[in-house]
Amino acid sequence: MPKCGACGQFLSPAEAAKCMKCRSWYHRECVNIQNKTQIPPSWECPDCRKNLARDNQAETPVRGHAPPALEESLVNLMDTSPVNNTALDTTEELDIRAELRLFREEFLITVRQEFQLLREDLSGLRAALNATNDRLSNLEDRVADLESRKEVQSKQSPDVAHDTIAELRCELNDRDQELLGNDIQITNLPEVSGENPTHTAMLVASKLGIKIKARDVVSAERVGGRRIDATQAAGPTETRPRFLVVRLARRDLRDELLEGARVRRGMTTADLDMPGPPTRFYVNERLTKVNRELFRRAREAGGRLGWQYVWCKRGRILARYKPGDSACRIRCEADLLRVFGPDPVAGVNVIPTNI
Numbered sequence: 001m002p003k004c005g006a007c008g009q010f011l012s013p014a015e016a017a018k019c020m021k022c023r024s025w026y027h028r029e030c031v032n033i034q035n036k037t038q039i040p041p042s043w044e045c046p047d048c049r050k051n052l053a054r055d056n057q058a059e060t061p062v063r064g065h066a067p068p069a070l071e072e073s074l075v076n077l078m079d080t081s082p083v084n085n086t087a088l089d090t091t092e093e094l095d096i097r098a099e100l101r102l103f104r105e106e107f108l109i110t111v112r113q114e115f116q117l118l119r120e121d122l123s124g125l126r127a128a129l130n131a132t133n134d135r136l137s138n139l140e141d142r143v144a145d146l147e148s149r150k151e152v153q154s155k156q157s158p159d160v161a162h163d164t165i166a167e168l169r170c171e172l173n174d175r176d177q178e179l180l181g182n183d184i185q186i187t188n189l190p191e192v193s194g195e196n197p198t199h200t201a202m203l204v205a206s207k208l209g210i211k212i213k214a215r216d217v218v219s220a221e222r223v224g225g226r227r228i229d230a231t232q233a234a235g236p237t238e239t240r241p242r243f244l245v246v247r248l249a250r251r252d253l254r255d256e257l258l259e260g261a262r263v264r265r266g267m268t269t270a271d272l273d274m275p276g277p278p279t280r281f282y283v284n285e286r287l288t289k290v291n292r293e294l295f296r297r298a299r300e301a302g303g304r305l306g307w308q309y310v311w312c313k314r315g316r317i318l319a320r321y322k323p324g325d326s327a328c329r330i331r332c333e334a335d336l337l338r339v340f341g342p343d344p345v346a347g348v349n350v351i352p353t354n355i
Contacts, residue, residue: 002016002025003025004016004025004026004027004030005019005022005024005025005026005030005045005047006026006027006030006031007027007030009027009095010095010098010099010102011025011026011027012098013025015028015035016028017031017033017039017043017045018039018043019043019044019045019048020041020042020043020044021044021045021048022045022047022048024045024047026045031045031046166332166334169290169332170331170332173288173290173291173331174315174331176288177287177288177291177315178315180285180286180287180288180315181251181254181314181315182218182247182248182249182250182251182253182254183245183246183247183248183254183285183286184245184246184248184254184257184258184283184284184285184286185243185244185245185246185283185284185285185286185287186201186204186243186244186245186246186281186282186283187241187243187244187281187282187284188241188279188280188281188282189204189241189244189269189281190241190269190274190276190279191222191239191241191242192274192275197220197221197222197244197246198214198217198220200220200244201217201220201244201246202214202217203272204272204281204283205257205260207264207267207271207272208257208260208261208263208264208267208283209260209263209264210253210256210257210260212248212253215249216248216249216250216253217246217247217248217249218247218248218249219245219246219247220244220245220246220247221244221245222241222242222243222244222245223242223243223245224242224243225242226239226240226242245286254285257283258283258284258285260283261282261283261284266280267280267281268280268281269281284312285312285313285314285315287312287315291312291315291317294317294330294331294332294333294336295310295312295317297336298310298317298319298330298336298339298340301336301340302319302340305340305341306321307319307320307321307340308320308321308322308323309321309327316329317329317330317331318330319339319340
């Protein structure tokens with residue numbers, strides 16, 4: 001709310017005069033302007049016009065020197081008559097009311113603006129709290145889900161780890177067996193001091209009806225430690241011959257040798273013109289240590305339970321209960337229990353399941 005540049009009191013812009021130069025507001029009475037007189041836009045206050053050249057006319061009032069109309073009003077106000085005192089009180093009361101009204105309006109506007117800003121801040125705070133609550137709820141759900149998964153995994157982890165290890169062992173065993181795909185193993189063949197394993201392997205192949213040359217044999221050697229059989233407690237000991245392992249250049253040669261050994265199943269060392277009493281020897285696929293043990297146990301369990309077929313083909317151990325049944329493959333200890341039952345020694349026949 002502006003103040004008068006002459007008397008310093010608050011005024012209403014609608015009933016005041018505004019200087020074009022200094023932009024100050026004045027009461028009409030303070031600058032000697034009648035109430036009904038229209039104020040031109042280029043009107044200047046006395047302070048701005050005091051520097052202009054004067055023509056000795058007393059039209060420009062001086063600050064602190066009231067115009068004649070104002071002097072008359074002051075004279076009237078100084079009158080001690082009851083009528084003048086009442087008018088003065090009424091004027092002062094109206095001015096105070098106007099100032100209070102303007103102050104109240106300004107205060108209400110300011111309060112409304114502050115409350116509006118406060119309401120906006122509270123709305124933003126409420127939205128932030130809601131978002132935080134949603135995030136906390138999401139985190140709680142995720143933590144609960146992780147805890148439940150951990151409990152389930154802790155219960156299943158031993159079984160899962162055991163199954164995983166068993167599966168990895170089976171895969172490693174299968175890979176090792178695949179590396180022996182070109183090998184054959186001749187067992188129970190007498191071992192002669194200073195023998196040539198390659199020549200012995202070629203001799204066995206020729207007796208089986210397969211013609212091979214030295215370049216077809218990649219390697220031939222006796223494997224394993226010397227095995228000694230005690231015949232009597234105080235009698236002499238007999239050394240069992242070690243395995244003769246032959247690696248061929250091609251897999252088809254190995255298959256032909258195995259097929260010839262099946263055809264001539266009853267061959268002995270006498271057919272090879274070897275010295276000593278005739279003994280029967282065997283030509284089989286070479287198996288890994290794990291597969292040899294599984295094959296041995298499968299043959300024992302199959303013999304006890306009356307299984308008619310337990311054999312090995314291309315490194316895979318197979319079993320068939322009777323002709324017409326599907327073959328069951330044995331890769332690990334669990335397969336033995338699954339195929340032959342939990343107690344194969346008990347002699348209970350178990351019908352095989354398909355693989």
